[in-house]
Amino acid sequence: MIWAVAIAVGVVSAAGVYLALSRDLFRCIVGVSILGAAAGLLVFAAGRLASRTPPILIPGPPGSLRPDGALQAVGQDALGLAANPLPQALVLTAIVIGFALTCFSLVLVVRIVQKLGADEARDLRLSEAEDGGDGAP
C-alpha cells in the first residue's frame, strides 16, 4: 500500500513539475495545482494508510475520557491500529486552500490573456521592464 502511494506521489509530482515548467500560463497553473495534489497525497501518507478501523472511542466508564492521562491509555489501546484522523483533517484544509488559489489563478490568467493578448511567459516582461522601470506608479 505504502509503495503504491509512494509511486503515485512520485508520478503526480513529476507531472506537476513538468507542466509547471511550461511557458504556457494555463499549463503552468494546472501544473502547480497538480503539485498541490501530490503534496496532499503525501500528507495523507504521513498517517497510517492501511487501517480501516474508524478512529472512534466507545466511551468507557464515566471519566475515562478526561485529559488527565486516562485518555492516553484508552487511546493507545483502542486507537493503535485505527486510521489516523489528523492527516485527513490536514489534507482537507490543504485541498480547500488549494482549490481557492487555483480558482484565483485561473481567473488571473484569463484577465492577463484578455488584457495583453498573450499566454506565453516569455511575453510577460511588464513588471520587470528591461530599462529598470519607467517610474510609473
Add this chain to the structure above:
Amino acid sequence: MMLAATPVVVPLATAVLTALAASRPRLQRAVSAAGAVCFLLCGMWLVARTAGGDPVRTVFGDWPAPFGIEFVIDRLGAALILVTALMGAATLLFQASDADPAPRSPYLLPMMHGLLAGVGASFATADLFNLYVWFELMLVTSVGLLAVGGAARQLDATLKYLVLSLVGTLLLLTGVALLYGATGHVNFEALRAASITPVVTILVGLVALAFLVKAGAFPLFAWLPASYPTLPAPLLALFAGLLTKVGAYAVLRLLGDVFRGAPPVLYESLGWVAAATMLVGVAGAACQWDLRRILAFHIISQIGYILLAIALGTEAGDTAAIFYTLHHIVVKANLCLIAGMVWRMTGSYDLRRIGGLAAAKPALAAVFLVPALSLVGVPPLSGFWAKLLVLRGCLEAGRFTWLALALAVSFATLYSMLKIWIEAFWKPHPQAHWAPPRDTHLAPAWVATVGLALITLGIGLFPGVLIDYAAAAAAALGRGR
C-alpha cells in the same frame, strides 16, 4: 484566556466588518481605523503581559496540550505583533493622503486587515500546520492586493508572485507532512521534545527552505523584485515591512527555538545562504534606477543580515536577529512611504527623471535621511546598533568571513542610499522650470513618516531598552530542548 487569540481575532473581525460595509466607504474607513487602533492596543497589552517572561497561551477547542492547535505568544511574538499593528496603522494613515495611494476598491481594506491577521497569527501560533494555514492566508490576501489595481503590469506581477509563492507553500506543506510522519507531532512544544535524528534534520532543512522562499533569500528571491515594484506606496510599505520578515521569523522559530541545537550543517548552510543573499540583494540594487526597485532589492540584502544572525546559532546571534527584525520593519516601511511622497512631489519613481527635492522640500529630505542612514547603519540611528549586534555576534562566534562580508555589504548599502540622495534630492531637477505641486494632500503621509522616523531615532538614542528586551526574548528561545 483568549488574549493569545487577539492578534488574529481583531484584524480578522475588522476584515469581515469592513467587507460588510463595502458599499459605504465612509463607514468602512471608520471601522478600519477603529480596528487598526484596537489591534495596536492589543499589541501593547500583549507586550505588557509577556514582558515578565511568562508567555500568553491558548489551546483551541479544549483539546489536551499536544493535540489541539495552540497559540503561544512569548516576548518575541508579542514585540513582532506590536510592530505589525504599528505598520497596519501607519499604512492605513498614509492611504488617506494622495501620495500614490492604493486604488479605492471596496475590497482594499478587508484584504489589508486580512493580511494583518495572517501576519499576526503567524507570530502567535505554536503549531507547524497552523503556521502553513496563516502563510496561505497571507498569500491569498497579498495576491488580492497585488491585483487590486488591475493594470497589466500588476496582473503580470501577481502571476509571478502567486506561482512562485505557491511552490514555496507546497514545499512547506510537504515538509510539515513529512515532519509529522517522522515525529508524530506538529505542535512546537511536542516537537521540542522530539529527538533530532538524521531524517528529522533533512526535514527541518526542507521546512527551512520553504521559509526561505517566503523570506526572499538567495537563490529563491526572484518573485520579490518582479512583483513589489508594481505596488502602490502604502501597500509596498506593508509588504516590504512585514511579509519577508515573517519568513525570517519562521526560520528563527524553527532553527533558533524549536529545533535549537540541530546539526551544524543546517546553520552553516544558512549562513552561506545569508551571505549570498546580502551580496546579491545589494548588487541588484546598485544597477537599478527605479526608487521602488532599489528598495525591493534592499529588502533582500537586509534579510541576509537577519538570516546571518540566526545562522550563528548563539544567543547573541538570536538577540541580533530579533533587534534587527524589529528595527528593519520600521525603517523599510518608512522608506517605501517616503518614496511615495517623492513620487507625489516629482511625478516619477525613476531617479533619472527627478531631482531638486533638497532645495524644494528640505523637510522631506530630512525625513528621508533618518531611515536611509539607519538602513546603512550610521550612528546614532537604530540600524547602527542592529549591525553592531550582528557584527559582535559574528566576532564572538569567530566567523570572520561573514563579518567581513557584512561590513562590505554595509558600504554597498551606503552607495545605494547616496544614489537616491544625490539623484532625487541633491541634483537639480532635469526640467529647469520644475516646481513641486501645490495642491497636494500630504498631511496624513507626514504624520505616518515622521512618526516612524521618530521611532527609528528613539531606538537609536536609547538602544538599551530594546537590546535588553531582545536579549531576554532570545534567552527564552530553545527552552525545553
